[in-house]
Amino acid sequence: MLWSDPENKPPKELRDAQDMMRRVGLVLALAMVVAMFVLGLQSPSGG
Template sequence: MLWSDPENEPPEELRDMQAMLRRAGLVLALAMVVAMIVLGLH
C-alpha cells in the first residue's frame, strides 16, 4: 500500500459537514412538503 493512498475513513470535518448537509436536506424537504400542503389548503 502506498503512502499516497487515500484513507478509507474521511476526516472528521468532512463527516460533520456531510451529516449537516443531510440534516439540511431533510429539513428542506420537510419544509417543501409543508409549503405544498399550506399552499394546497389555501
C-alpha cells in the same frame, strides 16, 4: 467498499459536513411538503 479502512477514513470535518448536509436536506424536504400542503389549502377550490 463496505469494509472500513482506517487509513482512508475521511477527516472529521468532512463527516460533520455530510451529517449537516443530510440534516439540512431532511429539513428542506419537510419544509417543502409543509409549504405545498399550506399552498394547497390556500388555493381556491376547483383551480
